[in-house]
Every structure is written in C-alpha cells, then in structure tokens.
Amino acid sequence: MGRDIASRTRLIGWISLGLLSLLLLAGGYVAWVVRWQPNVAASPEGPAYLYIRTGSSFQAVLDTLRSQELLRDPRTFAWLARWQGYDARVRPGRYLLAPTLNNQGLLEMLTQGRQDTVVFGLNAFKYKPQLARQLTRQLEVDSGSLRRLLNQNDYLQRRYKLDTTTVLTLFLPGTYRLLWNTPAPVLLDSAAAMHGRFWTLRRRQQADSLRLSPTEVHVLASIVQRETAKKEDKPVIAGVYLNRLRRGMRLQADPTLLWAIGNFGVKRVLNKDKLVDSPYNTYKHKGLPPGPITSANRQSLDAVLQPAAHQYLFFCARPDGSGFSDFAETFAEHKRNARRYQHYLDSLRIMR
Template sequence: MIHNLTTSRRFWLIFLLTLSLTVLAGLGAAWYVLWKPNVRYSAFGPAYLYIRTGTGYEAVLDSLRKYELLHDEATFDRVARWQNYPARVQPGRYLLRPGLGNRALVELLSRGEQDTVAFTLDAFKYKPQLARQVARQLETDSVSLRRLLQDNADLQRRYQLDTTSILTLFLPGAYRLLWNTSARQFLDSAAATHRRFWTPERRRRADSLGLSPAEVHVLASIVQRETAQKTDKPLIAGAYLNRLRRGMRLQADPTLLWAIGNFGVKRVLNKDKLVDSPYNTYKHKGLPPGPITSANRQSLDAVLKPARHNYVFFCARPGGSGFSDFAETFAEHKKNARRYQHWLDSLGVKR
C-alpha cells in the first residue's frame, strides 16, 4: 500500500513538473512571438514606416524588409496574419519605437496611430512652387493640388476665393499634419489656419483701412518683397497706403519682377515698366489682382498696423542693409534714388 502511494506521488510530481515546463515553454514562445522587442534600433534617429494610400500588406512587408526595420520578419508576419492585419492596412507615417513587440506594432498599424509631420510652409511666389513644396513633405499629389487650385467654381464655393486670390489663403510657417494628408485636406487645413489668423480685431483693422483680408494679403506680399527689415515694414506699408488714398499708382518694383518672372533683378529698367501685365503697377492703378508672394504674419501685421506719416516715396538705402530712405516729395525722392543708383554703379551692377 505504501509502495503504491509513493508511486502515485511520483507520477503526479512528474506530471506537474512536465506540465509546468510545457506552460513555461509556451509562455516563452508566446513572449518571443508576441512581446519580444522586434523593431531595430537606428543610430540615425527615429525609424519611420511610410505606407502609401492604397498600399496592400505585401508592400508593407517589402518596406519593413527593404529598410531593415525588424529583427525577425517571420514572427511579425505570423502575428499580423493572426490579427487579420492584411485586411486592415491603413496609410500613414508610423514611428517605430525600438521597444515595440509584434503585437503592439500590429495594433499600432491596425488602428492607424500614425505620427504627424512637422510641415514647414516657406514663402512661395507661384502655384507650382507651392505644389512642389507640399509634395516634398507630404504624400499629397502635386498634380491633384494644382488641379484644385485651378478649379474656380470649387474655390469660390469652399473658400470664397478665385484662382488668383486663392494664394492669399496660405500663411507661411510651421504646421503639424498627417503625412497622408490629401490635396483637399491640405487646402482645408490652410483655410483653418487662415481663419484663426483673421481674428475680429484684425478684420476691424482691415475695414478701417478700406481693405478686405485678401487685399491686405496682396499689399503685405509687396511689403514683404520690399524689405526683410521688421522696422521698415510698417513705414513701407504706410507709404503704399498713402499712395492708394491719393489715387496714385503704387509703382512697386517687386510687382514688375513678378510679372517678368525674375526676382533676381537688382536694377529695374524702363523697359521693365512696359511689361503688359495686370501686375504692372506702373501702368495700372490700385492693387494687383493677387499676391506676389505668400505674406507672413509679420508683413500682414505691418499692413494692419502701418506707420502714420506723409511719405509717399521710398528707395533702397545704399549699402545693402535692406533699409529704405523715405521722402514726401518727388524731388527729395530723386536725390535718394540717385544715391542708390551711384552705389549700384560702384558695384558694377547692370541688372
């Protein structure tokens, strides 16, 4: 009887030990497949996985393999198929942290928890420049964006702007956007930033000047091309507003450069003033039909808060400082202009 009990105890002890080892082995295997960190560490900074719109699961695997983002592609593939990820692929830009295991990675991708892009919109002069900028930083297709920018009926309906004035919608600066932002979503995001900028106070200031927000953008774009000096911007804005109030032509050289398509010109010639363009403010009174660059906040606020003075003329100051010399009379202005021309002559600048 005692012998039988001892044998029974041995049996159960061996059984429990075997079961424990099996469970531990199973847990170890599960940890290895599901939770063991599987994203490679990159010495070059954060690792990102880009999944283009319309991309399938095989393309995701190709990207993971091509850029060597995983330690073990086979275990990721197994977990991805267990969790039906191939049917739930979502586009985007995903930050892959080194500590991520397969289960966490698959859940991240399945839920579409993508990282945003710190998108910088630099000042631009023409629509193709805008489209190229966006396409370089986002998935947005430049052709689709250019097509939307030329759809007058759509622009009027959605943004109350036409194909020329639509360029007043964009404020240079930093944005945070999803990488797979579409052309439409990009325009809507720009419109939302534009609305936030145009506070009731700024709108009241524009009204007091007799300008619409779009016209403020146009004038600010000219001011921006005239100088990068913060203190000169309100002075130049005030001079242009004085001209508009007196019914004078703006005679703004930057508008000529936009019309001839050459912003590298240092010396405007009389033949430039003959260019046949609505942007030629030597020929046409008032503001040009659209901005000649995307005006930044500083230039816009310079127009909305112009310096109060009687100047109607100004000329770049010799020396290349970016500052201007201002004048109330044409005779005084001619003296300033001659000093600047002599300085260009001394440098041998012909154009």
C-alpha cells in the same frame, strides 16, 4: 507483475505530463516572445518611421519593414499580423517605431491608425508649383492633385470665397502639424483653419478701417515683404502704398514687375521692364495687382494692418547696402534719392 505494470504506467503518465508541461511552457514562451518581446530594431540615426502609402498591400508593408530593416525579426510580426487579420486592414500613414515597441503594440498602432504627425515649416513661396513642391516634400499628397485643386475656380470660390489667383493667400508661412497622408482637400481646409485663426476680430477691424479686405491686405503685404526685410521699414513702406492708393496714384512697385517677368534676382529695374504686359504691372495699372506676389508672413501682414502715419509718397533703397530705405514726400526729393542709389549700383557695376 501487475504491480510493475501499474508502476510503469504511472511513470509513463508522469513523464508524459512532464513533457506536456514542458511543451506548454515552451509554447507559452514562444507566444510571449512573438507578441510581447520588443521587436523594433534600434537605430543610431534617431527615431525610425514606417511610411505606408495609400492603397498599400500587406505585402508592401512587409517589404518595407524588411528592406529598411525596421524590425529585428519580421517573420514573427508577419505571423502575428496574419493571425490577427491585419493583412486585411492595412491603413496608410506615418508611424513612429519606438525601440521598446513589440509586435502586439505595433499591430495595435497600425490597425488603429495611430499616426505620428508631421511638423514642418512652410517657407515663403511665389508661385503655385513652389507651394506644391514644399508640401509634397513633407506629405504624401500628390503634387499634380494639389495643383489641380488650386486651379479649380468653382471649388475655391464655393469653399473659401477665393479664386485661383488669391487662393495663395490661404497659406501663411509658419509651422504646420499634419498627418502625413492628409489628402489635398483636407490640406486646404487645414490651411484655411490656420488662416482663420490669424484673422482675429481685431485684425478684421483694422482691415475694415483701411477699407481693405483680408485678401487685399495679403496682396499689399506681399509687396511690402518683397520690398524689405527690415522690420522697422515695413510699416513705413505700407504707409507709402496706402497713401498712394488713397490718392488714386499707381503703386509703381518694382517687385510686382519682377513677379510679372518671373525674375526676382534683378537688382536694377529698367524702363523696358515697365512695359511688360501684365495685370501685375503696377506702373501701368492702378490699384492692387490681382493676387499676391509672395506668401506674406505675419510680420508683413501686421505692418499693413498697423501702418506708420506719415505723408510719404515715395521711397528708394538707401545707397549703403544696409537694406533700409530713404523716404520722400515729393517727387523731386525722390529723384535725388533714386539718383544716389543708381550711382551706388554703378559703383558696384550692377547693370541688372
């Protein structure tokens, strides 16, 4: 009898041990699945990104993950995130979710703020609102905050030695690589760093030789850029304007009028346009306008820094639709060129 009881006790013990082992194995497997099994949902549309706005709560992160179906099982992520305390350490940003990413790796990336940078091209712009719209389409930065910063004269002068008009010279068209949640002040600093890399010692010396500051080079280059898209003509047109500046002549640049009237679609500049009351009216005012009329690209800037040497004082669009210009040293020759171009516009019935 005692032997039977002992046998049953041992059997129960072995069964209990076996059950406990199974429970431990099952628990270990569940823990492994929760932490290490890939949990990012595959997307046929390419890489998936999680955007966490500044000030977002943990619940907002979960809502985004669920609504955009970024995870196979959001419940396991939510459980592990709470267990590891991520719900109190949410960091904003743009995060790349690789298909092989598991909950543990995702949490480590989010907790450490290992963002994926945004690479985007900044196109030429004419006005501050256009710049703000381009940047806010790519980044979290608020358009209103950015525009307010661009209009803080004291800040701009102290930080960049620019004013609310010339600050647009800070932004070079080209490729930018930034964090999605870059705040407006850091965004301006990043543009200033790119601007500084462009202005090498050689380029500064070239500007000095022309008796122009870097900002003045930007302003003149913006006019050259609006005058032509032809690489061959840019240094020649830059030379025309520099010749006029040296002689104390007004620039009489049509693109500055179009900036002043706010209409760059005009094909034929009329005499009434030349009466516009604006410091950008270079038919009325000598010297350069107070700021750029577009964001000059590197090609236009280098055309000003390395202008063609000649005696031309005038130029006019060639009457063949090619986009090239005819140049003249005398006003009489220029009038003939301009008359041919006016006849060309007449033949196309372009009145404005």
